[in-house]
Amino acid sequence: MTTRRLRGGRVFDPVNAIDGEVRDVVMRDGRIVAIDPRDAVDEEVDASGCIVLAGGIDLHSHIGGGKVNLARLLMPQEHGRRRTPAGDDPLALADCSHCTPGTLATGYRYAEMGYTSVFEPAMAASNARHAHMEMGDVPILDHGAYVMLGNDELFLELLSKGCEPQRLRDYVGWVVHATKALGVKVVNPAGISAFKFNQRKLDVDELHAHWQVSPRQVIGALARAVHELGLAHPLHIHASNLGVAGNIASTLATMEALEGLPGHLTHVQFHSYGTEGPRKFSSAALQLAEALDAHPNCTIDIGQVLFGQTVTASGDTMRQHANAGLASPRKWIGADIECDAGCGVVPFRYREQSYVNALQWCIGLELFLQVRDPWRVVLTTDHPNGAPFTSYPHLMRLLMDKPFRDEQLARLHPDVAAGSALRHMTRELSLYEIAIMTRAAPARLLGLHDRGHLGTGAAADVAVYREQGDAEAMFTRAAWLYKDSEPVVRDGRIVAAPVGATHFAEPVFDAGVAHFLDAYGDRRLGVHKRHAVIGHDELCACCNGGRLLPSACQARSL
């Protein structure tokens, strides 16, 4: 039972309203503890000249599952460019890919940046085991996943037949239980399925050709089910029309479709496009920011675009097929999956001199800077879709350093550099706000009450950075990172690589729904019904023996 005291660091802990005060943080047995400052401890760490934050939490990063692995198979050339010599790090069996890192590299690189929890946002129900296996092989980080619904034929059929909300709720609850998910995500509501029926676009009030239901109905039904089941994380929404000029209309309509129920709109940068200007492609960041003011039930993460090579991996087959012509290099993978989901993997190179890419970069930053309440914005690049997660420190500096931002803006396509509203935005995010967007807000949005803060009793996931003017340099290498009070990073180098834990929700639902599912049989489930539910023992095997962290759900009524 080692007691460690981080002495003399400036603490940023928004949950407890601590904004840069110099104070000690003491850890013991995996928890933050309060002890008398004069008490002896086993290990005293001099954190003077450092800032101390809770471990970072990424609530939307594609770190595991079928499509992530397809991206790795598609992009072997990514590994040829930089090779780390063996023996560089005794723990690192890891690779050096920039945008398609293996799970080991994923864990190490996140930890080096001071992150301790990462959530896979797009787990296909039919292949949840695969997602859990990959996440289990991401060392150090705690993890969890949102299961995709709203394109599974069963849900659409139920909805089209006017199934009562309680039964839909039970079905959603059963899927969360069966797949050991933490939350529920919908991707292009009904659109992935519609693409299987050869529909090429689906607006919020357009009908699925076969099931005759609209995305609005899907959003409404799922948001209600998630709310009634008492899942902590609101319905996670990848809205219709990703990447389409003018899609701000469908994004706003999606917010309306929630009818006041909680919803988290993800990678909104890709959904905040207008049709103004000579190229009929413009920023609608302000409109989205204003809509957020009008919809207190909604939260967002950004999905910031940064320049360079990456690969986009999405469940949105419909939109990925439409964008496949822009693939760079020119190749892509798509799949229809088990009457349940889809996937599209399209390599992308975001270029500063591309008008569209440059504007995407601006729109993301405008969103960060224009939404007033940082508690409703989470910092993401939608790894790897907007940029690899390793560019977070660069993004943080862009948000915190106006001259640096202007310098970058000047390098972009001249029409964007000259015309962007970003030029006039003087806001620079504070460390406190960064701590909200990367720790406190995602923890609150996921219902992780003992994460994302440094109050007594919280999990001792603590990141310490050497304070310096250059935020990018500061956040690239944590001076220390503690995971459950044990050191895992020292001076930006991995010193231990424990297996992370798995977060999942345990909603209460009418178990009778299982009988009803039996009637649908193998034809819907893809695998034998005996395998439909992942039990705790199997989850443990999939997750490499990491701890299981179930969270109870309190059922709610409308």
Next chain:
Amino acid sequence: MARAIHEPCHRGSTVAGIVSAAGATQCSMRAGTDCASAGQRAAPPGRKGRRNAGLAQRLRKMEWRKIAAPLETDWTCPFCALLCDGFALEGGADALVLRGSDCPRARAGLAAHARPTVPQAWIDGTAVPAEDAVAEAARRLARWRQPLFGGLGTDMAGARSLFRLASMTGAICDHADGEAMMKGLRALQDRGQFHTTLAEVHARADLLVCVGTQAIAHYPEFFRRCGLDRADSPCRLLVFLGVPPPAVLPPVPTLQIAGSGDLLADLRQLAALVAAAPCRDADPELAGLAARLRESRYAVLVWEAAMLPAHGALGLELLHRVVATLNSSTRAAAFGLGGSDGAATVQQVFAWLSGLPLRTRFGPAGQEHEPVRFAGPRLLAGHAVDGLLWVWSVDPERLPPATDLPRIVLGPPGMGPRLLQAGAARDCVFLPVATPGLNAAGHLFRADGVVVPLVAARDDGLPTVADVVARLVQREAAAA
């Protein structure tokens, strides 16, 4: 000549020859399920007594066998990448009999394990306790300057531990069927693909084109898994391109397109015809197929890795181009048959851990992926490696390739005597391991990427590949 077969075969007797007791109108999916549950519900009279007698005899014969596991009536077959479930196994340790399917591949897999051999580890042919063999294997492995990990017939857990050992020893890794698998991988790396899965084929494929493969020759349950024997199957036509149709066909209209005998040439023509590009001297049958593909709502092009000709990756690129062209106006997808015996599984696990697929070396310059240069057979033939760790937990019959290089072999107990018989004991350490889905639980990847859990049909008290490799990892780590 095109040969349209409009007479479906008898409904009760299906592709895999499942005969439904309930009569000719019942589909085999139902029949299969019925058989499985019948096995669970009502064993024929007299069987129980026989089983008990047999059990006592087995327990006398084989002290090493810890527990006599109960009959597993809900079994998932590990013997090909379709990983069929819903079948039943009857009998005990020495004769597991399949009920619900007469899949020859499943039967062969079970037959190979029919009379379990007493597990015996050995060093250079001399029987030793298992831990001594592990220690000696670790010593030898540490001496090799460039090991090759071959076979790789294992499950997810085995792949996880093999990855660790490979990283520690700088090994190059290739699956026993790596040559076939690399064709699919290289086409994917160069062009990408659009693929589909069994449930999708079952639900919406109205045209199924088997390209250069009979499909059921190596994947006997495939058409049943596609639902072609069901009255409600959406499939209107099954086409065999460049191969004769198999003898037993599912009850859907079938068309044979002989082609030119050169699959690559035929695919090139088909790609042009589907795109309505100029195509001189087009084969009218291929033109007809192109028209049908364009008219279909959801066409699926089935290919089989092991049946592709030389330079098969080029053919696959053409196949993927056909799919891509179709997807610009209608819907289509590819379905690849392959990845059996752990190939798909190890490929997936290595790709997620390292970011790179098999045929990768964990060398001093970091990881190098060389899909051609790092072919296992090529490395062995050229003595580019100085030792072979061969892992094959699938069946005892497929032995490591003949080589004069030192070997460490992990295989089912029955492989040990076969190695000795084959005169392969010199400079070889043998370690018996369990077979996932037979006498160990585990997870395998299906041909279409879905992870399927396996249950143990019996418990022989054998260590898994993951167990044995973990011991090797420990010893390597201690030595380092």
